[in-house]
Amino acid sequence: MDFNLQADSREISVFRKEVQEWLQENMRGAEELRWSATWSTRENEEEYGFRRKLARKLGGRGWLFPMFPVEYGGGGLAIDHQLVLESELDRYGISLAAVFYTLARIVAPVILKWGTEEQKRNFLPPMLRGEVSVWQVLTEPQGGSDIATCRTKAIRDGDHYVVNGQKVMVGYHHPPDFLWTLVCTDPSGPRHENLGWLYIPGNSDGITIQPMRLMMGIKNAVFFDNVRVPAFNLVGGENNGWSVANTHLELEHGGEGRVGADPLVERVVEYCRETRVAATPLLEDTSVRDMIADMMIELHVVHLFARRNFWHRYVREPHPYGGAQFRYYQRMVRLRNGERLQQIMGYHALVPDLTVNEVVDFEYVVRSGPGMLHGGGTLDTDRLVFARRVGLGRPTKEKAPETI
Ligand SMILES: Cc1cc2nc3c(=O)[nH]c(=O)nc-3n(C[C@H](O)[C@H](O)[C@H](O)COP(=O)(O)OP(=O)(O)OC[C@H]3O[C@@H](n4cnc5c(N)ncnc54)[C@H](O)[C@@H]3O)c2cc1C
8 A cells, every 4th residue: 555646757847837827716715615515504505516516527527526427427547646636625614525415426436336338338427527516315224234125116108117105314404316215126026135226316206305304403204105217316226226226335434535634733733722721731730631632533534534435436346344444443433533622611612603614513523423423334234244244153154245
């Protein structure tokens, strides 16, 4: 593993300059915005509009999905270019993945792996150009960890599937252009061999979306009532949804990796330098300094895990247990940091600060910690996957599924 840039350094420095100049021009006005977190209820129309426009602009240049093939709307660039793009955008307080905070970044590689050529040519370009928002729609009321129990039925009727059922805890607070949905295509078929994946236009007749207001933001319940979806939109083939699920979940459960750093510690240090208790800056307190040092160390490890996974993914060498390891650790660190913030600043950690980016708002870190342990698969799922991949309790080590 090598985190250094490999491509000819002259080419990369020219590219970096191009990116910097482009961002200077196109991020104008961004300093007025306060980036909100993925499920936020704070995001206003201005921020949403800015993100969507930015996604289209980046997508138009192939920079939203820099390493995807050009023929599908990607940039056709190397890992080094992606690292440059990620790090330059990071300076504006937003990551490439969060620019257009839909799940397209996971859905696109799954379509690339499992879609037919015709599906790739139809579905990928608008996604890669940043034009469509996509929700991942997997969880059902009877249980999310065991998604193979899927009860939302999609029954073939001529050249359509007719979908009926319900999903919960999905999406964001702006409506989706598409739903990326696990369905049961053969209700009497054996477990794991009775599933399919549909890419469903969000405006199809028979879809009702009902917001669920959670502690950390907005999710939704989605009801399907005789929704007719073209059979063309079944990705991965008849009753092959479990294979598609494996690719999707591997990416969602940490295998995707990340390169951006977490700006939280910088803000904590700044806060503790400026805030005085009995005329002494908080930073002079040795117990506060200890806690900040712990935060720094743990966030640095999170960053290294994330970067390692990013690297493994892009050189196409799946790390057997890296995804689960990263996700488990990252979420525990977030929870611990919420506790540390409360110890350092007392009740001030429970008061939202609307003047800063939500991702570094102490109150949001505290409030979202518990919910994050559950989102996109629970800590128990991470532990189970980790154990299977390192061969605990099984005669052979489970392999990581291939991703793209
Ligand atoms: C913030 C947030 C965002 C989300 N976003 C989405 C989204 O965009 N799309 C989507 O489809 N879903 C989403 N979800 C749903 C999420 O994926 C599920 O909540 C999660 O998979 C767990 O499912 P569940 O809530 O049904 O809990 P359950 O599966 O019912 O689990 C209940 C408890 O039992 C434990 N448990 C279950 N099975 C086992 C086992 N085999 N061994 C040990 N312990 C076990 C779990 O860890 C948990 O503590 C989101 C959830 C949250 C909180």
